[in-house]
Amino acid sequence: xxxxxxxxxxxxxxxxxxxxxxxxxxxxxxxxxxxxxxxxxxxxxxxxxxxxxxxxxxxxxxxxxxxxxxxxxxxxxxxxxxxxxxxxxxxxxxxxxxxxxxxxxxxxxxxxxxxxxxxxxxxxxxxxxxxxxxxxxxxxxxxxxxxxxxxxxxxxxxxxxxxxxxxxxxxxxxxxxxxxxxxxxxxxxxxxxxxxxxxxxxxxxxxxxxxxxxxxxxxxxxxxxxxxxxxxxxxxxxxxxxxxxxxxxxxxxxxxxxxxxxxxxxxxxxxxxxxxxxxxxxxxxxxxxxxxxxxxxxxxxxxxxxxxxxxxxxxxxxxxxxxxxxxxxxxxxxxxxxxxxxxxxxxxxxxxxxxxxxxxxxxxxxxxxxxxxxxxxxxxxxxxxxxxxxxxxxxxxxxxxxxxxxxxxxxxxxxxxxxxxxxxxxx
Numbered sequence: 001x002x003x004x005x006x007x008x009x010x011x012x013x014x015x016x017x018x019x020x021x022x023x024x025x026x027x028x029x030x031x032x033x034x035x036x037x038x039x040x041x042x043x044x045x046x047x048x049x050x051x052x053x054x055x056x057x058x059x060x061x062x063x064x065x066x067x068x069x070x071x072x073x074x075x076x077x078x079x080x081x082x083x084x085x086x087x088x089x090x091x092x093x094x095x096x097x098x099x100x101x102x103x104x105x106x107x108x109x110x111x112x113x114x115x116x117x118x119x120x121x122x123x124x125x126x127x128x129x130x131x132x133x134x135x136x137x138x139x140x141x142x143x144x145x146x147x148x149x150x151x152x153x154x155x156x157x158x159x160x161x162x163x164x165x166x167x168x169x170x171x172x173x174x175x176x177x178x179x180x181x182x183x184x185x186x187x188x189x190x191x192x193x194x195x196x197x198x199x200x201x202x203x204x205x206x207x208x209x210x211x212x213x214x215x216x217x218x219x220x221x222x223x224x225x226x227x228x229x230x231x232x233x234x235x236x237x238x239x240x241x242x243x244x245x246x247x248x249x250x251x252x253x254x255x256x257x258x259x260x261x262x263x264x265x266x267x268x269x270x271x272x273x274x275x276x277x278x279x280x281x282x283x284x285x286x287x288x289x290x291x292x293x294x295x296x297x298x299x300x301x302x303x304x305x306x307x308x309x310x311x312x313x314x315x316x317x318x319x320x321x322x323x324x325x326x327x328x329x330x331x332x333x334x335x336x337x338x339x340x341x342x343x344x345x346x347x348x349x350x351x352x353x354x355x356x357x358x359x360x361x362x363x364x365x366x367x368x369x370x371x372x373x374x375x376x377x378x379x380x381x382x383x384x385x386x387x388x389x390x391x392x393x394x395x396x397x398x399x400x401x402x403x404x405x406x407x408x409x410x411x412x413x414x415x416x417x418x419x420x421x422x423x424x425x426x427x
Contacts, residue, residue, distance in 0.1 A: 008070070008136050014052070016133045018064065024056040036067060045069045045098060045290075049145060065145035066130065070138055071098040072380065097290040098139055100192065104289035105129050105141055108193075108259070111186070112178040119335050125175055125286050146285060151270040156370045157402065159266065159310040162317065166324055167281040168269055168304060172261075173328035175286070176297050179259035181336040189259060189294045196262070196293040198249020206245045212386040213394060214238040217364055220398040224408040230415055237360065237420050244357045247426055251295045255351060256343040260299040262291030265366050266308040297348075298355035301325060306362040307370045311406055315413055322348065356419030363410050368397035371406070 009017075011028070018025045029052075036049040050066040109126050116123045128144040154160050160168065188194070197205065218238065221231055251257055261268070268288040274280035293299055305314070305321055326345050333342050343351075352359075369383070382393040397403060414420050 008138070008140070009132065013132065013134050017130070018052070018054060020133055021130060022054065022062075022064065024058065025054055026057045027055045029053040029055055029061065033068070046072050063148070065148040067127070067143045067145050069141040069143070100292065101288070101290040102139055102141055104292055108292070109289065111182055112175065115178045115181055115185070115336060116174060123174065125171075126289070127285060127287065146270050149272060151272045151285065153270055154266055156266045159314075160308050161310055162313055164271065164281060165309045165313070165321060167271070167284050168308070169321060169325045170328045171284040171286075172264070172300060172304065173325055174332050175261070176258035176300070177329055177332035177336055177338065180257065180333065180340075181338050182259070183257075184339060193259060193292050194251060194294045195249060196291065198245055198293070200246060203242065203246070207242050208386065209384065210238070210241045210245070212384060212390060213365055214241065215386070216391050216394040217398055220395060223399060223404055224411060226408070226411060230412050233415055233420060234411060237422060240422055240426075241357070244422070244425055248355060248357050249295070255296065256341070256347070257295055258297045258300075260293045260295065260297070261286060261289065262293045262299065263288055264300040264303045265362075266370060269308070296351050296355045298352050299358050301352070302355070302358040303362045303366065306359055306410070307366045314406070315409065322352070353418045353421065353424050355425070356414070356417075356421070357425055359414055359419045363407060363414065367406065368400070368403050371402040372397050372400055
């Protein structure tokens with residue numbers, strides 16, 4: 001058992017958990033707990049993989065596999081580092097994200113699954129969740145280890161092929177439809193899900209975050225073979241991003257709105273494949289619900305389509321992917337007997353232009369992370385800070401040949417699609 005886990009759960013407490021959750025449990029034979037992800041693969045939480053071999057009452061053996069998530073202690077992550085300029089956030093800020101995720105797992109996601117149970121009682125959006133019998137010294141989330149059921153992530157630097165992309169969009173359409181129907185039945189989401197961090201009171205955080213990314217990005221633009229007018233559009237757009245962030249956070253009550261996952265990229269999506277060929281998608285589940293935001297569906301759609309499909313289909317098939325998502329959205333809204341107006345394809349595309357900020361944000365930041373090699377400095381401090389280590393980390397992202405290959409074509413495409421039109425988005 002790792003020291004971190006041992007401090008939270010004793011052997012006897014874990015046995016009590018097993019007795020309560022596995023009715024044929026007799027004894028604990030072996031137990032291990034190790035970090036589940038390498039550096040550069042997780043930024044906000046500590047994830048521990050627990051494996052236990054247990055003896056059942058009939059003397060047979062069974063392996064239990066769990067994932068334990070606990071809040072990351074940012075200031076303890078690198079005790080020996082020189083404390084230069086701090087990141088534009090604190091450990092407490094990230095702890096709040098963890099509290100939000102706990103509420104999503106405990107309350108919101110089960111409500112959406114319950115809505116869908118009327119037409120598909122086997123539909124799930126998340127892994128199975130557990131609770132320890134005793135209180136831990138910190139907030140935590142305890143989940144089944146999906147790898148035990150054959151689930152896996154796609155390689156983030158490769159991306160999803162067309163079949164996997166459509167499987168994700170189909171599941172996302174189910175999620176969005178259920179989240180919209182929930183408003184009809186239960187009323188508005190809690191205020192923290194409506195505002196998220198896109199509010200005037202978080203303006204200082206937004207300004208610091210945008211500066212931390214936009215300044216090194218502007219210095220790297222020369223490497224992207226842009227025409228002068230394209231470069232000018234991008235530089236002017238970045239100057240207005242603080243204002244656009246606040247505008248993005250406003251919810252248009254007359255438009256079609258959903259509860260966005262909010263961090264919807266390749267690392268937070270898991271697949272179970274057919275045992276026959278190991279390739280056909282059988283089930284899709286989502287993880288990491290730390291950044292939910294009620295508002296336009298464009299947030300999740302842009303985040304996924306800008307970061308996760310394979311490069312050879314990302315732009316070429318974009319319009320087809322939007323059409324597919326719209327078709328699946330209509331189908332699921334009708335299954336749920338959604339009573340409000342169902343968005344047309346034209347309205348979907350209008351919303352994408354209005355909320356195009358998120359296309360640029362995800363290309364500039366999340367795509368850069370998705371294509372980066374894991375590195376010991378890939379953590380929340382270096383990702384968010386504007387100190388020398390943070391600037392060096394971002395330049396390494398922005399000069400990464402894999403990223404340059406994509407971004408030099410994506411940026412002109414964003415301009416052509418009207419996704420970087422300031423007046424459209426600020427009106």
